[in-house]
Amino acid sequence: MKKIDAHNHPGLSGWTYEEIIAQQDEAGIDKIFLLAIEATNTDEPGPLDIALERCLEYYERSPERFLLGCAPDPRIPGAIDRLELLVRDYGIKICGEVKIRMMYDNRDAIDMFRHCGELRLPVVLHMQEAAASPTHQKYPRPHMWYGGDIDTVERVLALCPETAIMAHSTAFWSFISNDDKGKTQNYPRGEVIPGGKIEKLLEKYPNLYCDCSGDSGLFALQRSPEYAKKLMLTYPEKFIFARDFYSNELSDFVDSLGLPEENLELFYHGNLERLIGEEL
Ligand SMILES: [Zn+2]
Structure with missing residues (x-):
């Protein structure tokens, strides 16, 4: 199956290019999106790993294996021009990863996300709550946080109805369960209470x-395989295969759920291809 x-x-x-290629072949993954982050205030530990230059370097070595995404910082004047340039000159197909210490329903962010809808670029949002992410030091920041909370996701969805929003990370996935644990914990455990915000x-x-x-994503789905299966059967067009590291844990888990073949085709490639509007 195409993945x-x-x-x-x-x-x-610390994964090398050669190790990534070898793991890709072993995992049977056809193409990998390399997402760059253009944020002026990122806390990312490996800034080089999220730079567009590094993504391009990999892409140029193996254009048949990789696809590109990049998220301009919407607060920078000309962010929308930058986005258009990234599409025209580098062929980016995703606006992501958006991982910035700012509320994503900020006016400038909304303008950029709406423009993504016009360009048919899905937007990948990294959501992380401050209260769940203390750094235990005053400098440079007492908390890590990105985007806002689950209610911010809802406001972005409402403000950008023509844009495909791919939500991700702890302040999104914790709300698979109908409780507030995600407000103070990044990886809450325990049985899922149905009817959650997701x-x-x-x-x-x-x-x-x-x-x-x-x-x-993995831990949230693993909390209740039965509930994960039910959700993926109810909304087969909504779940997208994505890893954010180099392992087979997510595909091993999803493959174990016993989903119909057509659901798996959507999950592994069909949904994303439909959003982007082309076969990848
Ligand atoms: Zn990421």
């Missing part, structure tokens, strides 16, 4: 998609 990894980065955790948002907003990458 497109919708969310990854070059060289994470289910409610999927019901209400046709422009929401779930980027399943990272420990956040």
